[in-house]
Amino acid sequence: MSGAPVGSPASALSSHFTDPGVSMRSVAAALIVVAGGAVAAATVSTAGASVWDALRRRAGRRVFTVPGPGAATPGSVHPVGGTVPGTTSAPGASPGPGTPSAPGASIPGGTIPGGGPAGSVTDGAATRPAGARGFVPALEGIRGLAAVGVLTTHVAFVTRSSTGSPLKRLFGRLDLAVAVFFAKSGFLLWRAHADHARRDRPGTARPTREYLRSRVVRIMPAYAVLVAAAMLLLEQNHVNGPASWIANLTLTQIYTSNFLVAGLTHAWSLAVEVAYYLAFPLLWTAMKGLRGEAAKWRIPAIAAFGASGLVFPLIPWHGLGVLPAGVNVQILPPSFTAWFAAGMLLAELVTAPPGTLVRACRDRLARWGWWAAGGAALLATTVPAWFSEGFVHPGPVEFAARTGLAGAMAFLVLAPVVLAPEGTRFPVLESTPLQKIGTWSYGVFLWHQLVLHAAFPLTRTPLWSRRMGVIWPVTVAGSLAAGAASHHWLEEPARKALERR
Numbered sequence: 001m002s003g004a005p006v007g008s009p010a011s012a013l014s015s016h017f018t019d020p021g022v023s024m025r026s027v028a029a030a031l032i033v034v035a036g037g038a039v040a041a042a043t044v045s046t047a048g049a050s051v052w053d054a055l056r057r058r059a060g061r062r063v064f065t066v067p068g069p070g071a072a073t074p075g076s077v078h079p080v081g082g083t084v085p086g087t088t089s090a091p092g093a094s095p096g097p098g099t100p101s102a103p104g105a106s107i108p109g110g111t112i113p114g115g116g117p118a119g120s121v122t123d124g125a126a127t128r129p130a131g132a133r134g135f136v137p138a139l140e141g142i143r144g145l146a147a148v149g150v151l152t153t154h155v156a157f158v159t160r161s162s163t164g165s166p167l168k169r170l171f172g173r174l175d176l177a178v179a180v181f182f183a184k185s186g187f188l189l190w191r192a193h194a195d196h197a198r199r200d201r202p203g204t205a206r207p208t209r210e211y212l213r214s215r216v217v218r219i220m221p222a223y224a225v226l227v228a229a230a231m232l233l234l235e236q237n238h239v240n241g242p243a244s245w246i247a248n249l250t251l252t253q254i255y256t257s258n259f260l261v262a263g264l265t266h267a268w269s270l271a272v273e274v275a276y277y278l279a280f281p282l283l284w285t286a287m288k289g290l291r292g293e294a295a296k297w298r299i300p301a302i303a304a305f306g307a308s309g310l311v312f313p314l315i316p317w318h319g320l321g322v323l324p325a326g327v328n329v330q331i332l333p334p335s336f337t338a339w340f341a342a343g344m345l346l347a348e349l350v351t352a353p354p355g356t357l358v359r360a361c362r363d364r365l366a367r368w369g370w371w372a373a374g375g376a377a378l379l380a381t382t383v384p385a386w387f388s389e390g391f392v393h394p395g396p397v398e399f400a401a402r403t404g405l406a407g408a409m410a411f412l413v414l415a416p417v418v419l420a421p422e423g424t425r426f427p428v429l430e431s432t433p434l435q436k437i438g439t440w441s442y443g444v445f446l447w448h449q450l451v452l453h454a455a456f457p458l459t460r461t462p463l464w465s466r467r468m469g470v471i472w473p474v475t476v477a478g479s480l481a482a483g484a485a486s487h488h489w490l491e492e493p494a495r496k497a498l499e500r501r
Contacts, residue, residue: 131418186343257326306341443486
């Protein structure tokens with residue numbers, strides 16, 4: 001079983017490769033869907049923005065103001081400790097779930113100080129995008145949904161329910177929610193540095209040593225326990241020697257040719273995440289000169305960085321003799337720059353003076369347009385005439401097209417939340433159940449594969465049986481329980497203990 005959305009370890013289980021015709025149709029589909037979605041979202045957004053501006057002129061009030069040099073800086077980054085379904089706050093991060101994202105935000109179920117009902121925004125509250133600073137509760141809700149989505153794909157795979165019908169093909173592609181996690185990591189880890197540059201401040205926003213320590217403290221304790229549990233509890237892993245233990249404990253398994261370890265195959269995405277944790281200090285140091293007036297070049301630079309990830313898998317690295325034959329290019333970190341760049345771009349947008357995209361997220365109807373376009377991008381990856389079904393190894397062109405669509409989907413899902421006016425309420429995403437799932441999501445991610453292994457004997461169901469309706473609820477319930485236990489009795493105690501040192 002694999003946790004990969006594309007280029008997954010499960011791909012190694014299949015020798016199926018798509019033909020050139022399918023690859024070219026994949027590219028065409030990606031371009032058409034993204035372009036069509038952008039046009040639709042822009043049309044709805046422009047209409048909404050026109051109405052908003054007319055009302056604003058009639059009221060004689062200015063809704064958006066550009067934060068001045070003395071305005072409050074964005075709060076500490078709320079790093080995703082493994083945005084692989086599950087990253088949560090790091091030491092010193094902003095308040096936890098349920099906390100209003102900024103002064104003036106509404107109280108759950110109540111009103112925003114100064115006027116409107118929950119779900120609305122008053123002029124006084126809309127001084128900057130909601131994601132410009134501090135904790136954004138709606139992002140926690142999105143993370144909860146994405147965690148369940150990835151879990152659903154893994155259940156669908158082992159119950160042979162990821163191909164055949166449109167619904168099953170959707171089940172088989174919900175693991176593209178990993179793109180949302182990576183984009184969320186990019187957004188939260190980049191935001192403070194984007195704001196630092198916009199304020200024309202020298203250097204970088206956060207000391208590298210402090211940042212890396214917070215990441216290790218957040219990620220490694222619970223993950224190390226998972227590795228030990230998978231290696232010791234699953235009989236098929238008893239044949240693994242010290243090399244396999246070391247590779248998995250250090251999250252370097254994706255750079256080897258034999259890393260399929262039962263209960264840990266989904267950790268490929270955590271390995272990619274950690275690689276970007278290490279790369280971010282290099283990136284923000286390299287761009288520290290792009291500040292003040294030069295900050296306008298930051299978005300083009302990040303866009304180029306993201307585009308490189310769509311080119312990397314097209315290069316025949318094995319044929320050039322650069323990579324050993326057994327190493328899968330499609331799970332190496334450079335193949336996912338587009339997903340992280342989607343979040344980095346949003347971080348630049350929320351800290352810059354409000355522009356067209358921010359105005360396009362002002363009203364509720366426009367935001368639904370963005371989400372509809374994101375949904376269309378996801379659904380496009382399920383069309384068998386354009387993309388291969390299930391967990392198979394796609395050709396390089398198809399992989400790049402699918403990755404590009406997933407990156408666009410992640411941007412379109414997160415943008416309406418972080419670019420909306422400060423104080424905007426998202427009742428469903430901010431609901432208590434989704435906030436809890438979001439809080440536990442790193443544990444859900446870590447332990448759901450072991451729970452899934454146990455679900456079959458627990459329900460007396462043979463592996464590969466087409467009983468998703470039985471296995472899915474058991475896996476969800478068990479994973480939520482494991483995630484809650486991991487958060488309360490492992491992750492948080494370990495974090496607090498290590499913080500004191």
